[in-house]
Structures are given as C-alpha cells and as structure tokens.
Amino acid sequence: MKSSLGLDRRSFFERVGGGIVVLVTGGPTAALAQQGQRLYPEDFNAYLAIAETGRVTVFSGKIEMGQGVLTSQAQMVAEELGVDLSAIDMVLGDTDRCPWDMGTFGSMTSRVFGQALRAAAAKAKVVLTSLAARELGVPASKLQVNKGIVSVVGEPQRSVSFAGLSKGARITGFVSGDAALRTPEEFSVIGVSAQRLDAIPKVTGAAKYTADLSLPGMLFARILRPPVHGAVLLKADVSAAQRQAGVTLVQRDDLLAVLHADPQAAARALAAIDAQWQLPAPGTAAVLDPESIFAHIALQSGVAKELVNRGNLGAARAEANSAVPGSPQRLMESTYQKGYVAHAALETHAALAQWKDGRMTVWASTQTPFPTRGRIAKALGLDGSQVRVITPLLGGGFGGKSADGQAMEAARLAQITAQPVQVAWTREEEFFNDTFDPACVVKIASALDPGGKIGLWDYSVFAAGERAATPCYELPNTHIRSSGRPSYGDQEAGTSVHPFAVGAWRGPGANMNVFAIESQIDLMASAAGVDPLAFRLGNTSDRRMHRVLDAVASAFGWTAAARPGSRAGGHGYGLACVIDAGTYVATMAEVDVEPATGKVRVLRMACAQDMGIVINPEGAKMQIEGGLAMGLGYTLSEELRFRGGEILDRNFDSYQIPRIGSVPSIQAVLVPNNELVPQGGGEPAITTTGAVIANALFDATGVRFFRLPLLPERVSLALRSHWSKPGFPLIG
C-alpha cells in the first residue's frame, strides 16, 4: 500500500521511527472533511509513536504560530492516552511525517483536527492496553492506564509501562472504529492551564524560526521587486551587481535574484541593479486610493450570492417606508466601509530550501505546509513525493502565511544554484507582497416592527466574504447577499476588484460583517430608546448568547443607558456580540475621546466567550486578549495607504499597529460549557472589536461612525460637524 506521500510502508516506518506506531484508518476523518475536501489521506495515518524510552511523539500537520496549538494538541493526547504532558514530543507541519492537513486557519485546530487527534490517542490506548493484557495475562477490561503505566485494577504492582511494551518491538497498531473519549468529569489534563511547551525556548532565544536555520554553503537571496503591482520589467543592468565579490546572480523568467553568503552584501548587490519598469497603463485601477476604492468595489464585486432570503421583504419595506419619519419603525439605511489591513506579523516570510539527491526540502514559515508542498512540486515540475516542507515555529501568521511566495522563491533558487538558499523578506517586501485583508463595503436597510423587535433586515456585503454575515438575532424578514468574496489561498484572488493581492486575515470577512451588523443593531436600539444590552437580549432567545451577554455585563459592570448616545460626554460604553467558528462572544468596552484631536482612548475591555470544552484555559484567554488587542489596530489606526498598485506604507513608521500603553486592560471570561466539543478559539473575539469601539464612541459622542479605522482626523471632523448643528452641546 502506498501512502499519500508516495512512500511504501517500509520507508514510511523508517521515517516515523521504531517502537509502537499507531496508525488510524477511517474513523473520524470522513466525517470531518472540510468543505468537501478530504482532511487526511484515505489510506492510513500515523498520529503517534511510542518509543522504547516511553516518550510519545505526536505528528500533526497543524503549525504553531503563537496560538498555542503545540501545547493544546499535546494536552489532548496526554489526556486520552494516559501519559504526562512532559512525556510528549510534538512534530508539527512536516509533510514527510505528519498526516495530511489543509492548513492552520479558520480556528479549526481544536474543533476539527483536535477531535481526530483525541480519537487517535484514545485508540492508541486501546492498542496498548491489549498488548499489556497479553503481557500480564489478564483481560483488558481489568486494566487501567495512568502516567504511561498499565496496571491491573486493584493490583497496582502487576503493571507494565508503555516503554516496556514497546521495548524491542516494531509493532504497528492499526485501529479503526470508535474508542470512547474521556468525559469532562474524567479530565485531568484537558481544561487545566498548562505551561506552553515552547515557553523556555522562546524566552531564552533558543526557539528556532525559519530564518534562524542555516545549512553549510547557504546563500541569502534578495529578489528584485517591481515598484508597483502590475509593473513589467523592461530591462535590468546587472553588471555592477555582478562585479561585487561573492555575488551569484540568477535571472530566470520573472525571477531576478542576487545571492550572497552575507545578507547585507546581497542587499548591496540588489541595490546596484539598475532596473527599468513599464508601469501599468493609466486607467481606473491606477488611480484607486483609500477613498475611491469603496465605490470601485461596489461596482466591481459582480453577481451576489444569496445567503438568506426569508419572509416578506417587500411588505416589510413598504411598511417601514410608510412609518412616521423619525419613528423607530422607519427604514434605516446605512453604508459601512473598512480599508485594507496588513497582516504585519513580526516575523517576515522566510524559507530555506535545499535541493539534494533529487529531493527538494523547504523549511518555511507557512500556515499551509501541505498545499505549499503541492505548489512547489508543480512549479518545479517535481512529483509531490520529491518535495518535503518542514515548518519551524512561526513568528505570527494571522492568515498571511498561506500564499507562500517566499517558499517557491527559495525552492526555485536552490534548484537553479544547487546550493542551500534562504529567502527572508525585508519588512518592505512583506508590506508589498502581503495578501491584505480586503477593503470592503456593507449596505444595510433595517427597521423595527411595532413591537420593538427587528422586523426587516436587508443586508449586502461587498468584497469581505460571507463569514458572520448572518446575524445571531431572530429576524423574520431577511435578505442577505454577498458579492466579490475573495477566494482564499490563491494569491491572484480578487485582482479584478483589488489593485493588489488580498487574502484571509484573522477572522476573514467576519471583522467587517460584525462591525456592520453590530453597529446597525446599536443604531436600532438607540432609535427604539432601549439599552443596547436589553435590545440584544430581546432579539434573541439563544441561551448560549444570553449566557455570554450576561457574563460580560457582570464582569464589565454594565449600567443600562436609557438612550444610547445620551451620555455624550466624550466618555462612553459599547457592546458587540457574535457567533463565529461555533463560539459565542460578547465584548464590552469603555472609551474616552478627545474632541479637539479626535483621539479615541480605549480605557478597558471585557470579553466573555463560550467555546465549548476548553483545552488550555490560559491559552484560550490569551487568544481572546490577543485578538482584541490586534483588532484595535484595524479599528483605530490601520488602513493601508496606496495609489493604484503602489503600496505607500512599507514599514511600521507610517503603518501604526497597536502599542503597549495604547492597548487597555482586557478581561477575558470563559463561560463554562462542557456539554459541547471544543469550538474555535483563535478568531472569534477579534471580530467584535470594530463594533464594540464604534458603539462606545457613539455612546460617548452621539455620533455614529460608519467607517473603519476611526482615525483621529476623521473622528474630530465628524464631531465638529455634528456638534456645530443646533441642539448639540459642545463637550470637552
């Protein structure tokens, strides 16, 4: 039998190592296929191996980019297998050794792969217990497992360790069918905050990221980039670069690179290249900028996909149009906008490639090692089995490390030069080559029914995508459409709409949809004269949502406002909630605005989350806090500046991400729910950030903001114009 790696079993086992290898066939894989794509190879998978030392190696195609899955996956195995967490070694994102995986994104590690991993570990325990039964001469039903020791119930001295069972063995256990998972009542590792397995390496500088690796004879490559997206290289004078000592020049098709054993020397050689470019023809795309992009998107987004069409929208609209102007039953129409946002992980894209004995090995900072292996094989004309992608630790990903241009570049250069090549993008290249979170638009028309509930909801989203586009409220007459959705994973995606590449960005689409939906909900609450918390509770009967709303209100200390926006003292409170990736989130914030400058200061935030069974509570809280802190960037300061295909922000001087001191105290509350398997953790919370701050700003000023980010100049302009109208008291 051949595995999906194209290896026969013998060479497969040589790679995995001796001892007991537990292979899993069938089982949860079919049920867990995502979007019709297979998750794991149909033949067999090694999930874990138990060495003669008793150490357990877990193989997972998921990668560690800071979100903590190195640790949480080990916790799941330790729990189900019955070993100490410290007995586990993790191998992540190595395409030669780990089960096939589509990539680490979409908050799916615990809720999708984690369930398969738990099942594999539980099955492994069954295999080991049956081996022990033979060894000890008692039926398996009389055995128990604790800390890697199998013993006879009631006779603890009659025991054998996992290490003992695998001594001298080359046993392969094939397991199929179901094995019972441990229940929350039995948990001793899951649900307990564990110290990150990468903690000590990360504080001592010993942790290895891709660019920290080196091979004998390795060259650092610098690649010629166009000044503007869409520019075509006319000619390049490389003579000065070539004259520099130690420089290797590669010119092949669209790839022009200089390589050197010293990265600074490679940069000097690149600077010595005199390149002439043909700029893109003048036209609409060439003059697009952060202001004109929204009209362009609404025009170019194409045919809408209908997500929900329920009730009688026409009748509801007619009723809303005939309601008394100014009454809460009157139609409220809003347009929401958000600009392009960069991923801006602190680690830039990096790859190290080695072409040796007909095999290409690429170490890459990637969220998608398996798809990247396929793309490299295709680009180099190799078979998939000739390419191995290994994923070291990532210094942040956020959805931005999936296109993997750098891995392709390193592989091509290694093949051409026959030397190991490192490609590590500079910060300027990182900004230029980013697959940005797209600029996007949402249009909403909504109205209340005479009973004070949402009676009409007509929603169109352009260019953001459909994630979280369907509100968590009970809506009778509803129309929801999405157009211009970026197709993630393809670097060319969206080129007809966007002047450069766009892609998935932590909570893709959901950040915009939740900003728009939860802002509009706030507007409606205000029109109805109902406290925003009471309004939300009144428009959903979902008990999980009620629980997170109640939990955040209690943690935050929410005081009901008779009329949102009535405080208008430059100081206010906001609320936003969402269901995303199976997780329920409710967030509250307190803000302060300085009217003269328009500077919004976030004083504190609280967030309650029901994410089902929690593997690592402290890790889950860090994801909530981290999400909200990161979200304050697209909410308050991050909006890519560009002119056509020219990226104007190229570093952190002009592109401002949230800083220490500006990120407030954030209180994360986990609402217990052991009834449900683990749900998403990495993305849900961040999606509430835009709305919770815009809603707090509304409460503070009485002014509704429809565009993110809430740049100080925009805020102060809006405040001045609003407060210059009669009847509005000046503040501050």
Added chain:
Amino acid sequence: MKRKIGFRLNGKAVSVDTDDDRLLLWVLRTDLALTGTKYGCGEGICGACTVMVAGSAVRSCKVRLSSLEGKELVTIEGLAPAKAGNGTGANDGTGSPLHPLQQAFIDHGAFQCGYCTSGMLMTAAAFLRDNPKPARVAIESHMAHNLCRCGAHQRIVNAIEAVALNSASNP
C-alpha cells in the same frame, strides 16, 4: 574596511575579523550563530533586534560592528545567569536558571509567537537596570517602542511590573 574588532559578548571576549561597517544584527545572526536576536523592520522601529551594549538597550539592526570595539554586549542568549562551559554564553534553555524577567514572562504568559520576546526582554532588562522601581505608566511608555502583533501587551507590562515590584520588596 576589513579588520579585527574585539568586544565582550555575553561575558566572554570575542574578536570578529570582518568588514567593520557590517551591522551588528547580521554579524550576530550569521558569523556568531546567535539567532535569538531577530530582524523585524530593519529601521530600528520595532525593537525585535534589541540587545544590550554597555548596559543600554540598542537596536542591533542600526548599529555598526565598529561601534562595538571594546564594549560589553549582552544578547538574549546571555541574559540568564551564565553557566560554565559554553563559549558564547548561549543558553539552550535546559537546566540553567532563567533571568527573573524570563521567568516572569513565562509566569504571566507574556508572549504568543515569541518573535518579539527577545527584544522585549532586553529592552525591559536595560530599563529595570536604570529604573528599578518604575511606575506602571513608566513601563508602558518605555515599552511602547517595542512592537508585539499577537496582543500580549498587557501581559508584558504585568510581567515587567511583577519583577520590579519583587525587586523593590527585596532590595
């Protein structure tokens, strides 16, 4: 100009024979194989490459090797108390004691991806050397020039504050 530049690195005398206009960051990462010091922006904005020179936090991506002549340099690998038998003072993280800030970063969960962590620790270590009892706002305003993208901001401040409070109570 190629010449020999001598300095002390993590407590040991070293000498590097190379072009003296090379930047410290790349000499550390390539010639000296100390990769705990990270490239983040190349312009001294993000702080991921921070090291300590003569007790002060310095952005190694902006510092020429020539300026190191005769100076005392400490990188993340040398932050923990030195242990015997390792020429560069490199800490492999096994068994050797951690610096109080390193331990506090672990205890407070003050990192996720860890890429900014070396720079955060070196900046904080230099800061606490000069300001052993800083107020929280002083920590915040000093650390505002080191960037973190994962959102560990409040935990980084918590960790540094805990070390400051602890040293304040045990002078």
